[in-house]
Amino acid sequence: MxxxxxxxxxxxxxxxxxxxxxxxxxxxxxxxxxxxxxxxxxxxxxxxxxxxxxxxxxxxxxxxxxxxxxxxxxxxxxxxxxxxxxxxxxxxxxxxxxxxxxxxxxxxxxxxxxxxxxxxxxxxxxxxxxxxxxxxxxxxxxxxxxxxxxxxxxxxxxxxxxxxxxxxxxxxxxxxxxxxxxVPDEEYVIPLGVADIKREGTDISFIAHGRAVITALKAAEILAAEHGIQAEVLDLRSIRPLDEEAILKTVAKTHRVVLVDENKPFCGVSSQIAAMIQEQAFDDLDAPVQRVCSLDAPAIYSPALEKIQLPTPDRVVYKALQIL
Amino acid sequence: MISVTEEEVAIDPADYAQAKINKSLSSKDKIGLLREMLRIRRFEQVSLKFYNQGVMGGFLHLYIGQEAVAVGTISLMGDNDHIITAYRDHGHALAVGMSMNECMAELLGKATGCSRGKGGSMHYFAPDKNYWGGHGIVGGQTPLGLGLAYALKYKGLKGCCFCYMGDGAVNQGAYHESLNLAALWKLPVVYVIENNKYSMGTTIDRSSAMRNCLAERADGYGIVWDIANGEDLYEVRAKAHNALERAHKHSLPTVLEIDTYRYYGHSVADANAKKYRSPEEIERYKAHHDPLRLWEKRLVDEGVMTVEEIEKLDESIKDEANAAAQFALDSEFPAPETIFEDVYWEVDNNTESGSTGRHFFGD
CATH class of the missing domain: 3.40.50.970 (Thiamin diphosphate (ThDP)-binding fold, Pyr/PP domains)
Structure with a gap:
């Protein structure tokens, strides 16, 4: 391909x-x-x-x-x-x-x-x-x-x-x-509102969208290599409509969730996902839902600090280990 | 001005009745124009009663006093001509042929309203009659009107969009961006500034920097502009027709400022309607510049109608308005489940795209 x-x-x-x-x-x-x-x-x-x-x-x-x-x-x-x-x-x-x-x-x-x-x-x-x-x-x-x-x-x-x-x-x-x-040469269309599992796992779910998916995948590799933990990475792809079923399915499978989101934390996409999980899958959870968002200040210019303002694989790993 | 069409030269400024577009009017056409103006006035007088009785909510921006603008311009529309306006939208709606029933019911938020009770007074729509609303944010409709014109040109249709706006809207950025695009891409749009002299309670001289008039700003974009007296239906039609022809024949925009006056406040809730202008001023317009009375006088002078015939027509339109009021009162409110209808086309039409993923959240 x-x-x-x-x-x-x-x-x-x-x-x-x-x-x-x-x-x-x-x-x-x-x-x-x-x-x-x-x-x-x-x-x-x-x-x-x-x-x-x-x-x-x-x-x-x-x-x-x-x-x-x-x-x-x-x-x-x-x-x-x-x-x-x-x-x-x-x-x-x-x-x-x-x-x-x-x-x-x-x-x-x-x-x-x-x-x-x-x-x-x-x-x-x-x-x-x-x-x-x-x-x-x-x-x-x-x-x-x-x-x-x-x-x-x-x-x-x-x-x-x-x-x-x-x-x-x-x-x-x-x-x-x-x-x-x-990317295949053949024509294909991906419907809106259908999430995609980018990495199968059994121990914890990372739910993300956009570039945060890539960050989550890197974190999953680190967890596998250094801690023998298998993280599932669910890519929302579409925020609205939202594939709620896919979210609930991965939560039911792993019972632990870290939401990775390049939005700011206050009223970000992950706020909605977290609320939805606690409303609909409370009994499936073995630990509180964790979030890794952009640090809550305007985007800083300084290249050195900007790198850490956005979600990083290390921050995802850290949050994951706290609930494993 | 960058171009003058033949028709423009042909107008004798002393008598717009002689303009070609007006000379071609039959007696029946002229009576039709009166009927449309009367429909607007009688409809709104009934709606005002509703508002004062607390039967309807929200805002009520009355068009009374401005009727010749909507009726005159809309009477020129052909199959590929479209209109869009702001929140003072009842006049345009009735003039394109919307029924009083659907308009009155919308005021009351009933399921039989033109927007199924979802838009209210400021948001009437009838795309089947080339009427694209009814928009609540001042100046917000000006790029939309440009887009309708863009679509016409893209599809190769000989059409035009009349985009109406108030004198207060001329200071919105979106309008100026639209003027630039209209001139740059030669789009068949006519911006009709209905200058009723007050943007809510602020007079033009306190809100708009200008040399002589608001339309003149079009010079900055190389757009042809004109001004018209909105109390004279013949003049409105003659000048709007020039603009329409410019759009049809040359795919060029126009800014047409029409001098007019509203008898009521910015909305009925305008507590200062008689403070920022004198009661004498309002009375002067009603007595000497009323477009409806002046048109009635024209028709009598021209021997088109007798006073008795006008009274009879007026009575029938009052009946239409009262019947619409009863229709609205008798209509049902929309069912609660309709809150989630008309949000997404794909959901409403039960398509595959409308059924993947969750579209609505909460309980």
Whole structure:
């Protein structure tokens, strides 16, 4: 099976969907002639031209809102945010318009729009460029949010997101763009709301999404090598809809849980998962649910400290050992 | 101005009745325009009673005094023309042909409301009539209107989007971003600024920096703009038609500022409605600038209708409004389980995507 980067996997998904559906259009800052700030859209403008790949000026509220309006009339815009951190200037368009218009119209309207881009810290760019807003988006009924952790998932989830008839926010990760995974040549789509066990284990469950899955996998290797402990790693892939069944299943299997989450701890995604586990699987637990999140301060610039502000394998191992 | 169409030159500013688009109106058409304005006024007068009786909740932003703007512009719409507006949306809804029943029921939060009781006064929708709402956040609809125009152009349809907004919305960033995009990408959108002179309780001179008028700001983006007197239905139609033609023929945007006036407060809950402006000012508009009375006078002068015929029409519309009120009162509230409907298309339509994973949380 060919090994391709996370970046290329998304690029392939976009190209395949542009070919499949004449209403798919890529819009964003620097997506066309510049080939994408992170080269995710590289070559697409050259292949598909001005109509299908459109450079937008720096006006996130304007062009995201425009995409929402166009989607109401059946266009399927895939809007790139150079960083999800920039979504905050388009918040009204994303939350109030994409998120609420179906409800407020009593179901008369739907918005088949995708809003995508990187949403991560860890790249020494300071707090304003390091936000992870998946918890904010997931807090808004009407919106969907997915956070792929691998190239394989990024491609399959992106295709599902574009074909979905509701607004889907795809949160990628610049630290993963250059990483490679096996991705088949054949067409495949990964449904939203289906989690994936990235590593089988029997002693403890690590539940994560996005790059935290990679962190959890590294922690699992350390535990296996140094302590003979087998951790299961469950990748949520999609935050809303959420594969609750898969979560409850792994909890019932291992009885111990560490949630790994690059969100800040207060009202983060893992807060919801922890609440859900104690409500629905209390009797399956042999120990309190543990969490490893980003340290609770704005994202720091200093490269030395930023590394430890995000969840690290060592912190996951430490938390795991406390409940084993 | 960057372009002047033939039709524009053809308008005699002294008499908009002679504009081609107005000369083509039959007597029946003219009576139809009166009917639509009367429907708005009578509908809202009944809704005001509901509000004062505490039968409905939320806000009630009345359109009374501004009727010629919605009716005049919407009367020009063809199959591929679309509209979107802000929260003062009853007039546009009725003018596109929505029934008083569904609109009144929505005010009361009933299941028979146009939005099944989920939107309320500020959020009327009728996509089947090319009416995309009804939006509550000031200026928030301006990029959406741009998007409707983008979709029309993308699909190669000869159409246009009238995107209505108040004078208060011109200072929102999203509007300026939209103007830039509209000009940059040559999108067939017409921003209709319904200038009723007050953004809630703040007068224009205290909120907006400008040289002569709000529309003039379009110059900064190279967008053609115009101003119209909103008390004259003929003028509204003539000038809006120019904008529509510019969109249809040249795929170019327009900013059209229409001078108008609201008789009631920003909303009915506006406690200061008669403090930030004088009662005399309101009376002056009602007495001398009322678009409905002026249109009635036109029709009598032109020999299209007699006073008696107008009264008879008015009575029938009052009956329609009262019947709608009864319909709304008699309608059921939505069932509790409908709270979770109309959130996700995929769930509502029971698709595979709507059934993988959990979409709703809590109890």
């Amino acid at each position: 060919p090994q391709i980067t996370y970046r290329k996997a998304i690029n392939d998904a976009l190209a395949e969907e542009i070919i499949r559906d004449e209403n798919v259009v890529i819009i964003g800052e620097e997506v066309a002639r510049y080939n994408g700030a992170y080269k995710v859209t590289e070559g697409l403008w050259e292949r598909f031209g001005d109509k299908r790949v459109v450079d937008a000026p720096i006006s996130e509220a304007g062009f995201i809102g425009m995409g929402v309006g166009a989607s109401m009339l059946g266009i399927r815009p895939v809007m790139e945010l150079m960083f999800w951190s920039f979504a905050y200037v388009a918040w009204d368009q994303i939350i109030n318009n994409a998120g609420q218009v179906r409800y407020m119209s009593g179901g008369l309207i739907n918005c088949p729009i995708v809003i995508r881009g990187p949403a991560n810290g860890g790249t020494n760019v300071g707090a304003t460029h390091s936000h992870t807003p998946e918890n904010f988006i997931a807090n808004t009924p009407g919106l969907k949010v997915v956070c792929p952790a691998t190239a394989y998932d990024a491609k399959g989830l992106m295709k599902a997101a574009i074909r979905d008839n509701d607004p889907v926010c795809v949160m990628e990760n610049t630290l993963l763009y250059g990483e490679t995974w096996e």
